[in-house]
């Protein structure tokens with residue numbers, strides 16, 4: 001039986017044993033994918049199921065250390081990997097749930113509409129993928145751009161470098177706003193401000209050692225680089241090849257290399273020849289794709305070199321500005337919300353104060369009347385009734401001028 005490794009204790013994400021398992025949302029080469037609710041936080045997550053009974057202890061060990069790396073990979077553009085757990089011969093990965101679909105669905109959407117994906121969206125998606133790849137390929141976050149003229153400093157390679165190894169439209173999740181038009185179909189998404197998250201980072205490596213993975217990986221390797229097809233080791237540049245194929249597909253709505261047979265596909269990938277993207281798109285975009293889909297590893301672009309591209313710097317800066325604007329709008333909404341709460345509290349305070357004043361007046365008048373009556377009746381009076389002695393009785397309503405929940 002396979003035991004938990006000490007690394008399990010280091011996780012800060014939701015703990016296992018407290019999930020409610022919901023419906024299956026899909027099936028991949030590794031197994032089924034389900035929605036689950038993490039009960040303590042009520043958060044919907046995704047659970048990927050992988051049968052690992054056939055793995056030997058070395059393979060399991062490798063899987064564990066890969067998972068430990070993945071669980072530390074926290075990034076705005078990477079699907080969060082919370083934790084994993086095992087049950088007999090099944091391994092469960094708990095991940096962030098991305099509810100707005102993936103790039104393959106977006107490509108199908110534009111294909112059905114017989115429209116090109118606007119170039120601005122292509123640049124924006126590309127730059128977000130590159131920002132995530134930078135974090136993985138160099139083990140450090142990319143610093144924000146001050147101006148579009150800034151050159152990114154050469155990266156210093158950190159530890160825990162991760163190669164995606166399976167970059168494809170189905171692994172690029174999107175979050176988008178729903179179209180505000182009430183007459184639009186309910187599932188219509190507004191792709192003009194799309195935010196990207198890469199999923200399945202490094203999982204292919206974690207599972208690569210498994211015989212089952214090698215035999216069940218049935219997907220067509222449209223995005224696989226020539227060196228990987230030739231059984232050479234993966235490198236970050238293999239991800240760049242795949243990125244080039246993904247960007248190409250966004251522009252042409254089909255992958256750059258297609259064939260009827262596997263061997264023909266292999267031959268085409270190794271030759272690395274593909275048609276130009278439609279004239280609708282700029283030469284700069286075509287050149288960038290060519291620098292990624294380059295069979296020669298010596299001349300193929302890297303994540304770092306791509307990020308120096310002027311168009312990508314503009315795309316990065318405008319992404320930063322959009323985020324800044326979104327944050328400002330959120331902040332403004334929050335302030336307006338706080339204003340409303342304070343105004344309501346002030347109204348409640350005034351109302352309560354009026355009731356207390358009225359009560360006090362009533363008690364005061366009653367005490368005065370009583371005292372006058374006693375004097376008129378010749379009763380000997382001593383001392384002043386408390387209510388008449390001062391304002392001690394007028395206690396203010398118990399309000400703390402605080403916005404609840406902050």
Ligand SMILES: Nc1ncnc2c1ncn2[C@@H]1O[C@H](COP(=O)(O)OP(=O)(O)OP(=O)(O)O)[C@@H](O)[C@H]1O
Pocket residue numbers: 025026027028029030031032033046048079095096097098099102166170171199200218219
């Ligand atoms: N984090 C997630 N959030 C939402 N849906 C997801 C998530 N991860 C996977 N899915 C969905 O579950 C289905 C299966 O995903 P999975 O990644 O296992 O396989 P795949 O990418 O389709 O194929 P392969 O395993 O061959 O790469 C897909 O439809 C995918 O969109």
